[in-house]
Amino acid sequence: MSVADQGWLPAELVATRDLTPTIREFTIATGQALTCPPGSHLRVRIAAAGRDDFRSYSVVGHAAGTVRIAVKRQPESRGGSAHMWSLNPGASLEIAPPRCDFPLTAGAAHYLLVAGGVGITPMVAMAEQLVRRGASLRMVYAARSADELAYRDELQALLGERLALFAADAGETLDIAAEIDTLPADAELYMCGPLGLMEAVRRAWDDAGRPRAGLRYETFGSSGKFAAQAFTVKVPRLAVEVLVRENESMLDALENAGVGVVFECRRGECGLCAVDIVATDGDVDHRDVFFSARQHAENRRMCVCVSRIANGSVTIDPAWRGDDAFVAA
Amino acid sequence: MKTPTFPMNAWYVAAWDAEVGRSLLQRTVCNRKLVLYRKQDGTPAALVNACWHRLVPLSIGSLNGDSVRCGYHGLEFGANGRCTHMPSQETINPSAAVRAFPVVERHRFIWVWPGDPALADAALIPPLPWADDPEWAGDGRMTEVKADYRLVIDNLMDLTHETYVHSTSIGNAALAEAPFDAFHGDRTARVERWVMNEEAPPFWAGQLGHAGKADRWQIINFLAPSTIYLEVGVAPAGTGARDGDRSQGVDMRVIHIPTPSTDKTCYYFWSHLRNYRVHDQGATRRVLDAGGGILLEDEVVIEAQQRAIDENPDHVFYNLNIDAGSMWARRAIDTMIAAETVAPLAVAAE
Numbered sequence: 243m244s245v246a247d248q249g250w251l252p253a254e255l256v257a258t259r260d261l262t263p264t265i266r267e268f269t270i271a272t273g274q275a276l277t278c279p280p281g282s283h284l285r286v287r288i289a290a291a292g293r294d295d296f297r298s299y300s301v302v303g304h305a306a307g308t309v310r311i312a313v314k315r316q317p318e319s320r321g322g323s324a325h326m327w328s329l330n331p332g333a334s335l336e337i338a339p340p341r342c343d344f345p346l347t348a349g350a351a352h353y354l355l356v357a358g359g360v361g362i363t364p365m366v367a368m369a370e371q372l373v374r375r376g377a378s379l380r381m382v383y384a385a386r387s388a389d390e391l392a393y394r395d396e397l398q399a400l401l402g403e404r405l406a407l408f409a410a411d412a413g414e415t416l417d418i419a420a421e422i423d424t425l426p427a428d429a430e431l432y433m434c435g436p437l438g439l440m441e442a443v444r445r446a447w448d449d450a451g452r453p454r455a456g457l458r459y460e461t462f463g464s465s466g467k468f469a470a471q472a473f474t475v476k477v478p479r480l481a482v483e484v485l486v487r488e489n490e491s492m493l494d495a496l497e498n499a500g501v502g503v504v505f506e507c508r509r510g511e512c513g514l515c516a517v518d519i520v521a522t523d524g525d526v527d528h529r530d531v532f533f534s535a536r537q538h539a540e541n542r543r544m545c546v547c548v549s550r551i552a553n554g555s556v557t558i559d560p561a562w563r564g565d566d567a568f569v570a571a
Numbered sequence: 572m573k574t575p576t577f578p579m580n581a582w583y584v585a586a587w588d589a590e591v592g593r594s595l596l597q598r599t600v601c602n603r604k605l606v607l608y609r610k611q612d613g614t615p616a617a618l619v620n621a622c623w624h625r626l627v628p629l630s631i632g633s634l635n636g637d638s639v640r641c642g643y644h645g646l647e648f649g650a651n652g653r654c655t656h657m658p659s660q661e662t663i664n665p666s667a668a669v670r671a672f673p674v675v676e677r678h679r680f681i682w683v684w685p686g687d688p689a690l691a692d693a694a695l696i697p698p699l700p701w702a703d704d705p706e707w708a709g710d711g712r713m714t715e716v717k718a719d720y721r722l723v724i725d726n727l728m729d730l731t732h733e734t735y736v737h738s739t740s741i742g743n744a745a746l747a748e749a750p751f752d753a754f755h756g757d758r759t760a761r762v763e764r765w766v767m768n769e770e771a772p773p774f775w776a777g778q779l780g781h782a783g784k785a786d787r788w789q790i791i792n793f794l795a796p797s798t799i800y801l802e803v804g805v806a807p808a809g810t811g812a813r814d815g816d817r818s819q820g821v822d823m824r825v826i827h828i829p830t831p832s833t834d835k836t837c838y839y840f841w842s843h844l845r846n847y848r849v850h851d852q853g854a855t856r857r858v859l860d861a862g863g864g865i866l867l868e869d870e871v872v873i874e875a876q877q878r879a880i881d882e883n884p885d886h887v888f889y890n891l892n893i894d895a896g897s898m899w900a901r902r903a904i905d906t907m908i909a910a911e912t913v914a915p916l917a918v919a920a921e
Contacts (some may be wrong), residue, residue, distance in 0.1 A: 343889060502755065504753075504899055504902065506889070512891055512892060513892035514894065514895050561752075561754045561755050563754040563755065564756040564757075565794070567759055567800075568697055568698060568758075568792070568794045
């Protein structure tokens with residue numbers, strides 16, 4: 243589906259609020275009531291680097307005719323956060339109706355919500371709904387520093403002792419294995435946060451021998467082991483060499499160069515955009531959650547929507563093989 | 572305006588060769604109502620199924636030589652669509668004609684071109700040589716499916732579903748866990764999967780003639796908009812099939828062509844062809860029956876899926892890694908559709 247073809251609705255930015263030095267909340271009037279369960283994300287149409295494009299943001303909350311999202315200003319942004327931060331109340335927007343790929347399952351014995359940094363955004367609506375349902379829950383929420391804990395006051399009022407906060411610069415660390423150990427057998431864990439936290443949670447969950455289906459997460463693939471930097475992709479099969487700029491995804495750069503790639507989520511979950519790595523003289527910065535740790539260590543394939551190369555270049559083989567299967571004998 | 576779900580400028584299978592004869596067959600291809608028949612020399616003809624005069628379906632009329640006679644007032648139309656007889660007048664109205672569609676018989680199928688006839692080049696018909704090669708044997712059927720033809724393509728481009736839908740015949744757990752690769756061209760998509768050194772499921776153990784560990788291949792070839800052939804088979808484990816020597820095993824070509832009828836119905840043409848025991852006509856029948864049983868299992872799932880899609884109009888598909896083949900296929904279809912869709916006029920800025 244092309245960007246122009248997403249069923250865009252006109253909307254208006256009605257208010258902004260700075261939640262932390264780097265996270266800003268946007269209240270958007272949609273002109274109509276939209277179905278918006280916890281875990282939904284909203285697509286906002288933007289022009290990034292002169293191209294018609296969109297970004298997905300988790301919905302923090304909604305009321306009749308408005309939705310709220312929160313956007314972290316990313317120095318290495320693909321252009322989305324810089325664009326959002328440039329907007330003032332009254333600005334016109336185009337949005338696609340919220341879509342929910344991270345739904346909250348009803349009826350679990352207990353819920354552990356794990357948030358890191360701006361990953362708190364989908365967790366706010368989840369916590370509110372679980373409290374309304376009278377469900378058993380606990381939220382653990384970590385950020386770089388105390389002043390980066392967005393929605394802290396609201397969450398403390400909502401959750402009281404069921405909320406544990408961790409500020410890394412104060413030496414407060416989240417012991418995720420210990421958190422998982424105390425959970426009842428059929429508890430569910432929902433998480434959203436940076437890659438390191440996600441990997442730690444996934445590992446601890448597996449090590450505890452818990453069923454995969456009980457672990458639910460959402461990622462945006464915006465963080466990795468290395469800071470984003472520009473790198474070169476060589477595609478010998480198509481005789482193409484592509485420069486991926488620092489603030490651009492490898493997927494976008496390949497598409498712009500005419501290298502066909504299928505993709506769905508654009509956040510490292512579905513695995514559709516994976517390409518074969520032929521060689522690299524740099525470090526593959528895997529930022530997806532589709533491949534296992536073993537597959538990441540193998541460095542045989544990479545998800546180009548989020549993963550990058552640091553300190554070098556990469557040679558890849560895309561899926562193109564031509565149309566030979568239907569050449570008449 | 573709604574985006575079309577199929578391109579018009581393409582060859583579509585309208586019927587099996589044996590379905591079309593010296594009688595009138597009604598088919599709807601890409602929302603076009605057709606009447607199909609054979610001329611006296613055996614070549615097929617396809618006309619729009621509505622009389623030029625009062626629109627009565629020609630399919631309820633009769634054949635008169637190479638012409639169709641309308642069953643209402645007796646107007647006759649030749650295979651090229653021109654009116655050849657008009658009742659109660661000595662002349663024929665010069666504008667009297669029905670639309671005739673380009674039609675070609677090849678590889679045991681009757682192919683029609685519902686779009687611009689000037690673009691209908693028979694060289695564009697998909698090569699499916701095993702369908703009429705004496706070195707190969709087999710037969711097929713057509714099943715009407717109440718679903719968008721692309722749901723059938725999705726089904727075929729990811730054969731992981733065999734494990735769950737066809738567990739008593741061609742599916743087993745080893746299949747769903749085996750890795751696969753998805754490739755594409757401009758108009759093609761291909762998914763390759765090898766299951767090495769595992770027990771073959773019942774159908775395949777039967778074809779091979781003995782149980783035991785086998786190497787199994789599934790190579791799915793798609794050509795936009797709606798032709799798929801599978802290379803599928805098994806060989807005793809370790810006999811070199813993956814390195815190119817399938818001679819110790821059994822190898823099939825399975826043709827699947829879901830022709831869009833309407834937006835939500837299709838004619839699903841399928842056929843199983845083998846290059847072993849080609850003179851065993853009982854094998855042809857048994858494979859045909861097995862194929863029909865397998866297809867019925869797909870039909871149930873796909874029609875239920877179409878109903879669920881209709882009941883959830885706001886729900887967008889989520890694509891998983893296993894859907895790569897179907898995404899390449901749909902992208903190739905979309906490219907064909909886009910090439911023949913005129914962009915709507917831009918609304919002037921306020």
